[in-house]
Amino acid sequence: MKVEISRRRFLQGSVALSIIGGTSIGATSLLSDENEHGEMRIMTRTTNTKAQKVPFLCGMCVNKCAGVARVEKGVVVKLDPNPYFPKSRNMLCPRGNAGIQTLYDPDRLKYPLVRVGNRGDGKYKRVSWDEAYDAILNGTDKFKGLLQILDEEKDNRSTIGYCNGEGLSKEGFEELMGLKIGTPNYVDEISICLETVLGGYSATIGAYGEADMNNADYVIIAGANRAEAIITPDTMDMFKRSKGRGLKTIVLDPRFTNTAAKADRWYAINPGTDLAFVLALTYVVFSENLYDKEFAKKYLIGYEDYKNHVIKNSYTPQWAEKITNIPADEIYKTAREFMSSEHPIYYQGRRSVFAKNDFQLRRAQAIFQGLSGNLDKKGGIIYGKKLALPKEDVNSPMYAQAQDRFDKEGIAIFAGKTGSWIVFRNMVLEGKNPYPVRAMFMRKHNPMAGVPNTKKTEEFLKKMDLNVMIDILPSDTTMFCDVILPEASYLERTSPVASYGFLEPAIVQRRAAIKPMFESKTPEVIYKELAEKLTEPLWKNSLKYDEDVQDDTKGMKVDELAKYYKENGFDLTEPWEKSVEELNKERVVKAFGEEAWNTLEEKGVYYPNMDKYHKQLNPNEYQYYPEDKKNYTTKGDKLKVVVNFKNLAKKGVDPMPTWHDEWAFKVPDGQFRLVTGRHAQFTQSGTTNNMALRDLIPTNYIWINKREAKKRGIEFGDMLEVKSSVGKVHIKAYPTEKIAPNMIFMLHGFGGSSKEMEMAYGKGGNDASIIEDKIEPVYGAAVMHETNVEIRKV
Amino acid sequence: MANYGMALDYKNCINCKACEVACKEENGVQLGADKHRIWVGVKEIEGLWPNLSIASSTFEPSQCQQCENAPCQEVCPTKATHYTKDGVVMVDADKCILCSYCMEACPYDARYVKEDTMTVDKCTFCSDTRLLRGETTTACQATCPTKVRTFGDLDDPNSEISILLAHREHRTLKTHLGTKPKLFYLI
CATH class of the missing domain: 2.40.40.20 (Barwin-like endoglucanases)
Known part of the structure; x- marks a missing residue:
């Protein structure tokens, strides 16, 4: 981007100006030097001066650990773990620590930009926010605006697509694009991530659940890599007790990972064959009657059908050995050890989908867990509880011209809301879409690096009339956008309050450590301002083309029309009438009272009785809930494991896990x-x-x-x-x-x-x-x- | 006055390097792979796929061993390397002339050259940052996901580190050299 400043000038000018309003930076807190390649490097150092300590939720990955930002003279100098959050239990990983470097990344998007060159050539013009919003609505001489597209498409809102990455402000973008502007064509990270594990577990045991690694004594962790793909509290709990210290750990992975380095046994399984391994374990358990019979009778629906199925198909360890590369003896041993353990867990995993049989693999894992009876109890897969926060309703308008989404080709169970990235993109590229898709609104998402087959993603983006990106860095995908809106990073924004559930539930809040740097804005402010810009012109477009609206509003006077517009949700700005800070306070006070709000503001975390329950046990560990208050068992007799899922057959999906x-x-x-x-x-x-x-x-x-x-x-x-x-x-x-x-x-x-x-x-x-x-x-x-x-x- | 040491439950280490980043951010250590106060030692795995020796693949978090008989202190010609009253081995940057004798003398390779001051630098147990502010943990301990480290006063029998060392078997590195390290690896 031509208007960008050099890394050197960034340090000398922009950081100083934007973080501390023109006064010079404390020489000891923000350090810089230049390496042999001329790259500027920024480091921080803490000092003894008075500092603000602002609780935040980390935004470096999806896990959202809690931290406390140390702010000295307006500079974030250190991120420390927050000991109040039961999920992340007083830790920050390397990425969490390095968040400062993302905040002060010299390459950050600093101002709104509008494309003046060709897509991909990197030529942009710095513009004001209003000019950027105007370019989205009305286009420029280089690209068409939203209004022209919707005019040409006769108000078919579905001609706009949108995508978004995981995060606390994701819901707001869905409200703006999906519920308010009215397009169903939404894709996100789910279909390139863990969709089948969520689906498989939900279909089988009713939820994804949480593995109680603190109390388990045996774990099979297959294809997941908790030492390197850190998820809390699992990572923390798992490796404090591996290596002969209470948690026997069996790792399956085609490669030797850091998790394998912590294992009692590692099996170099062939990629895509985990299902055969689980079926063989299940065969051993059924043929040797090792399962929890009482539990199965009570909770496992159709387990006898599955028993017949597994035995009849001879899913023996000998059969699986040829497929998986794991010796039959080892499969026998693992199945027997698992079932004779007191608290065994077949770890659910939460990785990307690796193979075509992944849904069935997750079903087989969940059923296998059920056969041990170690479900909804201490040391097993638990369901836990969540603290409820009041929900804000969105008044969503009906657009008669909008059409249904189409990306269903080759899919048995269509997951309505988020769809499939690959199917959506490819159908558009192959011209299989029943109506045009002409714009992509994107936020915090980089399909060029995330969705398989980058060449197709590039073609797809080039095919659009309008691409808009809201992000903090100029990603590969950003470079194919026409309007770029710079977002404040997670340390510069207060985010919508969140509720974390499971064993030890809590309410958490990310508070802005510093104000948004440069001209960046928080996502919710961007949604609001974009809605303000678009709402009237798009409403007029509906009046022009939407027959339902025309019928309803025939003969209405100006004030009646205005009322109709408001009451029927056509006013796009309505969800952002209040700021995030106001809404957070309102919701928390309503649910838990004023004192809870004060605690949340100060500590970043709140749960009922926190003042009594929360205790430091030693320099490293804390108690969050006393043992008898933890939600180990919450389902009771409502527990249900769907083994033979007959309805799946109607959709062409195997009702019981089957190897092909x-x-x-x-x-x-x-x-x-x-x-x-x-x-x-x-x-x-x-x-x-x-x-x-x-x-x-x-x-x-x-x-x-x-x-x-x-x-x-x-x-x-x-x-x-x-x-x-x-x-x-x-x-x-x-x-x-x-x-x-x-x-x-x-x-x-x-x-x-x-x-x-x-x-x-x-x-x-x-x-x-x-x-x-x-x-x-x-x-x-x-x-x-x-x-x-x-x-x-x- | 204290006698600071550190116990490391090193089997917990998953080589995530959170400690390395936390140390750099806290103490203003320069970026660069050759610039670090602490690190995780990794041993290349033995065996041929798929018969690999899991036991041979270890992660050993390390740093200045804060020796009681520190060879680096003995060889320093300008007394830049010295003990604090709390038994922490420190480098006084104003006195350091970068003769690098200390780097040669250290059996643990725990020192590096800090290029912005052109002096030798090493782990300080966060004495001049966190401890100075009254905090009781080092940056590496506080951030660790699997809680490898416990820092504390070895002379206080009620400190967590004293209790740990009293109850758990432990070893020190290169004990035979007589440096009397104050980093204890729990077995």
Whole structure:
């Protein structure tokens, strides 16, 4: 972006001006230096001066740990863990600590920008907020505005698509785009993430639940990597008791992860074959009558059908050995150990969908958990409770011209609200959409790096008449947008109050540590201002084309029309009449009283009796609830495990988990199966420009088996071309024995193409550009581990 | 007056490096892989896939061992390296002449050159940041997801660290050198 300032000037000018209003920065608190490549680096140091301590919720990943920001003279100098939140229990991970670097990232979007060049060439003009909103509504000489599009489409609101990433302000964007502006065409991170695990567990045991790792004594963790993909409290609880200290840990993963390093046993399972493993465990349990019979009789609906099914199909460990690469003896041993443990857990996992059978895998896992009877009780999968907050109703207008969403091709169970990224994008590209999709409104989402097949995503974005982005950094996707609105980062905004449930429920609030820097604005202010700009012109468009509105309003006088507009929800601004701060207070006071609000403001966390229950046990640990007040058992007789789910058959989905031979693991000679995954130091592409994290992991590498690498003359650091049917990347080699000879692994989130993100640009490879865009057949979620690739040294 | 030490329940370590980032942000340690006060030592795994030795893959969080007989202090010609009244080994940047004898002498490789001041730097147990403000934990301890570290006064029999060391087996690194480290690895 031409108007952007250099990294050096950023430090000398903008930070000083925008954080502390022109006075000079305390020389000891915000340090900078320049490395050999001329990159400016910013570091903080705490001092002994008086500081504000502002409770916040971390926004570096989806987990939302609680922290306290130390603010000295208007500069956030340190992020510390908040000991009051039962979910994150007094910790911050490396990304949580590095949040300061995202706040003060010199590459941040600082002003609203409007495209003046061609899409992707990076030419933008700095404009005022009003000019930016105006460009969205009316377009410029380079692109069409929303009003012209909706005029041409006769008020069919569905011609606008939108997408959003996870976070506390996500709901507001859905209210604006979906409920108020009125398009159903919404895609988000769910269909490229954990859709099948949520769906599979909900369909089977009624919820995803929470694994009580503090009290479990045996855990099978398959395909999930809690040492590197940190989720609280699971990560904290799991590894304090592994390694012979009470929690026997069995890890299944095609590669040797940091979680495997903490295991009692690691099985190098073939990708996509976990279902065969679980079916074989189940076979052992049924054939040896190891399950909790009383529990099964009471709560497992259709378990006898499943028993017959598993036995009849001979899902024996010997059968599974050939499919999974796990010896039959080990499967017998694991099944027997699991069922003879007092508190065994088959960990649900919350990763991306890896294989086409993932929904059935999760069903099989949940049923297997049910067979142990270790459900809705201490040391098992628990349901817990949530503290209720009053909901704000949104008055959503009806648009007669809007049409239903269409992205249903190849999907058995259509998850109405969020749809499937791949199916939506591909149907538009292939011209299978029954009406045009002409605009994308995007927020905090980077499909260029997240949705498999980047080339198609680029084509899709180029096909739009109007692309709008609300974000904090100029991501790969941002560079294909026409109007860019800079959002305040999580440390600069107070977010809608949230309720965390399960074992030890609490209300939490993120408070702004400092005011929004530069000209950035909080998301809710952006929603409000955008709604103010759009509401009248779009209402007039409905009056012009919407026959229902025309019928209803025929002959109305001006004031009657105004009343109709208000009462029927056409006033888009209505959800943002109050600020986030006002709404938070109102909701918390209504539910828990004034004192609760004061506690929440001061500590960032509130739950009933917190003053009595919360105690420090030692320098590291706290009690949040006394043992007898924890929600171990909440379902009681309402507990239900749906084993034989007959309704699924009507949708063409197996009513009981069943193995199909087409799911066998196959890699043609000379090729490799590509697996991807996470790392404790990065969260997807959103953190890759963070200097402190770059310091730890400068780039991603391709893991290749050492012996295989030697055969091909590949050494550490050699540049390889990795090629699939959809694209290729260049990435450096890391030969290791931690991966099978016919597989390769790369970290997700690297290989940024946006030149405006200096630390991320061109470092490593973007896995999305080589993963084939395949879906699983139940919800249409992207499958990440079904791509074979070729490699060569370049 | 205290006698500060640290116990490390190192089997908890998942090599997430939260401690490294927290240390840098708290203490203004420069970015750069060669600039760190604390780190996690990783051993390359032994064996051939899929028969890998899980036991050979370990994570060992480390830093200045805060030796009671610190070789770095002995060799320092300008007395820049000194003990505080609380037994913490510190470098006085005003006295350091970057002769780097201390870096050679340290058996734990715990010192590096801080390039903005061109002096030697190392772990201070957050003495000049957190402890100075009256806090009772170091940045690395406070942030740790799996609570590896316990910092405290070894001379206070009621401190958490004294209780831990009284009840748990532990070892020190390179004990045979006689440096008397005050970092204790719990077994």
